[in-house]
Amino acid sequence: MLKHWWIVLVSLVFVTTWLVRSVDDDLIIPPEDELKIPDYTLKQFNSTRMDESGQLKSQLTAVDMIHYPNVNTSITKPNMVFYKDKQPLWTVQAENGELSPEANQFWLLGDATLQQYSDKPIKVISRDLWVKIDTEYAYTNAPTTIISYFGETKSNGMRMFMPIEQIELLSKVRGHYVLQ
Incomplete structure (x- = not known):
């Protein structure tokens, strides 16, 4: 039996190595920039964006904002107003939202409402x-209802170009209009 002690020793080395590697894989901690740990939060905040000439371009208010480094910022009950010539043009509201790290794209999650002034x-x-904030462009594939002075239009999906007040309906468009 003592003649084959080296087989037992080699087997123990292999088993130990395998156990150490399998445990290490479970304990690997992702780099800090991959962790979704907020670096700051804001409550009841208001953010104003100006254009190149210093004119009011948009304002974002919300109940709660949680900022994460290098990933999207989470926003609760966002309300964004887009301006044209110092006058409000469109208001965009939703249940929740996410703002890109560069703050140029906004995802309105859940029910969303756009109101034209x-x-x-x-x-x-x-x-x-x-919503692409810089170009004031909005897009969705979801069912959409447009309510206007003349009636109601429904579609699946839409594209909206807020500065020129143009809405493109994507598919299955139905409308009900009342002429006055």
Whole structure:
């Protein structure tokens, strides 16, 4: 039996090595920049964005904001107002939202409402809306309802270009209009 002690020793080395490697794999901690740990939070905040000439471009208010380094910022009950010539043009609201790290893209998660400020306002109701803040472009694939002075239009998905007040309906468009 003592003649084969080296087989037992080699077997123990292999088993120990295997155990150490399997335990180490479970204990690997991701780099700090990959952890989703907030670096600051804000409550009841208001953020104002100006254009190159110093004119008011947009304002974002929300109940709660949780900022994460290098990943999207989480926002509760966001309300964003876009301005044109110092006048409010559109308001965008949602249950929740996420703002990109560069603060140029905004995902409105859950029910979302867009309200136009004009003599004959338009209200757009949808879900899960993507907004490019710099170009004031909004997009969704979700069912969308547009309520205006003349009636109601429904579609699956839409694209909106807020500065030129243009809405493109993507598919299955149905409308009900009342002429006055």
